[in-house]
Amino acid sequence: MFSLDISSAHPLTAYGWDEAFADSFATHAGQDLLPGRIVRVHRGRVDAVVPDGDDVRTVSADTALVATGDPMRVPCTGDWAVIDLENGATDDADGVVRSLLPRRTAIVRSSSSKRSEAQILAANVNHAVIAVSLAAELDLGRIERFLSLAWESGAEPLVVLTKADLVDNPAVLSYLLSEAEAAAPGVQVLAVSSETGDGIEVLSAILADSTSVLLGQSGAGKSTLANALLGESVQDVQATRDQDGKGRHTTTTRDLLRLPWGGVLIDTPGLRGVGIWDAESGLAQTFSDIESLAGECRFLDCAHLSEPGCAVLEAIERGALPERRLESYRKLMRENQWMLAKTDARLHSEMRKDWKQMRATHHHMLERKRGGPQR
Incomplete structure (x- = not known):
């Protein structure tokens, strides 16, 4: 039976096992189940290190039981899994993954x-x-x-x-x-x-x-x-x-x-495409300098385009902030909003309404500039 001991001598400690993961696994203890850290993912199967006396060994486990339509629940490298080596062995696997322990990151x-x-x-x-x-x-x-x-x-x-x-x-x-x-x-x-x-x-x-x-x-x-x-x-x-x-x-x-x-x-394999996925807080930290400057803008809804009293544009003018960085910020924020809109029908509807309003305002301003009809 697997021990929940988390001392430094524990075989899984070298792989990141600690008291919090032991607590998460506690509900599975005594059921002939083992914790294992996934070290590699194959199609429909994973390799994981599990305790083996005072050492560890690498086993293969089928993931059919935890396969769902939710890509966020697909087992991945670094996950801690609950592995059954007593029931579920096949010609291709030593056992089966019963569940995943909660992820920290x-x-x-x-x-x-x-x-x-x-x-x-x-x-x-x-x-x-x-x-x-x-x-x-x-x-x-x-x-x-x-x-x-x-x-x-x-x-x-x-x-x-x-x-x-x-x-x-x-x-x-x-x-x-x-x-x-x-x-x-x-x-x-x-x-x-x-x-x-x-x-x-x-x-x-x-x-x-x-x-x-x-x-x-x-x-x-x-x-x-x-x-x-x-x-x-x-x-x-x-x-x-x-x-x-x-x-x-x-x-x-x-x-x-x-x-x-x-x-x-x-x-990890080289990533040619790195798409943003619901990364609002990550973007805020990455561009913390711009976020901080934005707090000093005259208007709370400042878009940092041409508004008077824009602290972001003023920082660019005096050379304290590269214009390239603001352009990168805008690009990634737009991408993040697009991704959210694709998965959130309500947000998508709101964005379409905003865009229609912006186009109408832009068209109106152009007409005024050209001396055309005003309504």
Whole structure:
């Protein structure tokens, strides 16, 4: 029978097991069920680590019993599952997943399909490491997009500029760091090199004894960074294209890997499309500088377009806020509203009404400007 002991010697402690998860599992204790952390997801099946005496072992489990029409309840890497190895074994699986323990955090993006669905990339994560390659031009808008997902999840974001050895000039590297920091207020930004080892020790100390996930587009150097953090070549690595720094998906599954100094790391496939999914609070944190300035605007409903007394526009005029950042804020806020509208009929109706009003007002102003008929 599985013990709920949560001492440091417990075999699952190294994978993030603690008192709160033990409490969540308590209702299943004594039923020949085991807790297991999902380390990989296959179609209709997962691999999970479960206690095995004083150690752990990896088992496969069928997910048919927890498969629902709700994409937010689909088992994903990082989930803690209730696993039955006594009843449910098949030719393809050692057992079956009976249920999932409540998630603390979840990295969620809009599905890349045309349907309005969410996709969970990783669960129960403490740190979201956003990997950005310095082999290509720094895309600050993409950093802000990933940050919005990370903040919304409840995890603590961290921006890591990879391949720093490719930047020979210290002044240029310092400039790139400052640019990334300006796009990530309140977030730590590190420059690392998996080739030389620079910055790896600092990053390792930050991620120790926690669950972290690597996020980034193809070619960002996530798998190379994962190998550097693990101290061995576990993830396959492919070369990126010289002309744009992009690469193919080296990692094809989301793998949870145990770190040598404590904690676990989830490596994910490169993300070409990162859609926003109901990330209002994440956007507010990502653009906390704009949100703070907006509180000083003369009008409460200031749209930061041309209104008098707009603190945001004034900050842009005096060079305290890049105009690019305001444009990125508007773009992501529009995208978030569109996604909400697709899944919320009432909101969609309200937005259509607002748009009709805005078009009518715009048309009226144009007529006045041209000296046309006024009503």
